Amino acid sequence: MSRPAKPETILVVTATERLSPTMIRVSFRSEDLSAFSSSLFTDRYVKLVFPQKDDDPVVRTYTALNPSVADGTLDIDFVVHGTEGYAGPWAAAAKPGDTLAARGPGGAYSPAPEADWHLIAGDETALPAIRAALAALPADARGYAVIDIPAPGHEQPLDHPDGVEVTWLVTGGHTHHAAEDAEGHEQPLVTAIRDLKWLDGRVHAFVHGEAAVTMHGIRPYLLKERGVPKADVSISGYWRRGRTEETFRDWKRELAEAESA
Numbered sequence: 141m142s143r144p145a146k147p148e149t150i151l152v153v154t155a156t157e158r159l160s161p162t163m164i165r166v167s168f169r170s171e172d173l174s175a176f177s178s179s180l181f182t183d184r185y186v187k188l189v190f191p192q193k194d195d196d197p198v199v200r201t202y203t204a205l206n207p208s209v210a211d212g213t214l215d216i217d218f219v220v221h222g223t224e225g226y227a228g229p230w231a232a233a234a235k236p237g238d239t240l241a242a243r244g245p246g247g248a249y250s251p252a253p254e255a256d257w258h259l260i261a262g263d264e265t266a267l268p269a270i271r272a273a274l275a276a277l278p279a280d281a282r283g284y285a286v287i288d289i290p291a292p293g294h295e296q297p298l299d300h301p302d303g304v305e306v307t308w309l310v311t312g313g314h315t316h317h318a319a320e321d322a323e324g325h326e327q328p329l330v331t332a333i334r335d336l337k338w339l340d341g342r343v344h345a346f347v348h349g350e351a352a353v354t355m356h357g358i359r360p361y362l363l364k365e366r367g368v369p370k371a372d373v374s375i376s377g378y379w380r381r382g383r384t385e386e387t388f389r390d391w392k393r394e395l396a397e398a399e400s401a
């Protein structure tokens with residue numbers, strides 16, 4: 141992913157909306173979103189800065205939806221995952237007038253128009269980026285979108301081309317799939333992707349979400365078993381069960397070191 145530019149912009153909350161039992165949309169206004177004017181990625185993200193009283197600020201990464209440079213507005217859809225952490229609880233309590241500093245945007249993916257079909261998948265943390273990707277697809281695009289949700293009733297309306305089959309995969313939530321599948325192999329999202337009928341031609345894949353599921357479960361399937369070229373796959377962990385964003389950074393570094401050894 142490209143490194144977000146350093147300058148910070150101040151985001152002011154204008155509204156909040158409950159999208160599902162576990163997701164909240166927070167709408168923001170900013171004096172200056174000009175950093176978004178050259179950002180064409182559908183997975184564009186910002187680094188949100190949460191000041192701490194006696195410590196360094198905590199930084200969390202979130203997908204920036206619907207940025208409008210002209211209006212100075214953007215939305216962020218937060219997963220509310222309990223009382224742990226900073227960003228989730230902040231979103232659960234957010235109200236108009238609250239402020240946050242944001243750095244960015246970064247980004248790396250938008251659906252390739254020349255692909256024959258698209259494979260788009262992830263859990264709720266990736267749903268904002270999946271929403272933006274589906275909206276950017278041409279009307280005649282083909283493929284699949286598979287979204288891992290914790291329970292029935294968590295589905296959200298999504299615009300998508302008729303030729304892209306959308307599946308809401310009810311998995312019972314990540315916390316219920318504890319250690320036996322710590323490597324991600326037995327996770328329902330992995331199985332669901334393996335069970336899809338593989339289509340002909342060049343695939344362009346976008347797969348993000350819990351890191352063991354994406355990196356240990358789905359990535360080897362796409363790259364090794366299916367032989368999809370690395371350049372045609374956007375895959376990473378957006379979070380890691382049992383780790384904060386800080387300790388998850390260590391996990392990613394260790395994985396990269398193990399792979400380059």
Ligand SMILES: Cc1cc2nc3c(=O)[nH]c(=O)nc-3n(C[C@H](O)[C@H](O)[C@H](O)COP(=O)(O)OP(=O)(O)OC[C@H]3O[C@@H](n4cnc5c(N)ncnc54)[C@H](O)[C@@H]3O)c2cc1C
Nearest residue numbers: 202203218219221225226227228265378379382383384385
């Ligand atoms: C490029 C990118 C884009 C992202 N976009 C979004 C987005 O649009 N919306 C979104 O909600 N998230 C998104 N994420 C994921 C988000 O950054 C992480 O979930 C982050 O850890 C949340 O921070 P926190 O302060 O709430 O929790 P942390 O302090 O990081 O973690 C506290 C505890 O909560 C657990 N935890 C963290 N996230 C979840 C979760 N989703 N479900 C269950 N347990 C969790 C951790 O494992 C840890 O045990 C994105 C991540 C990346 C890298």
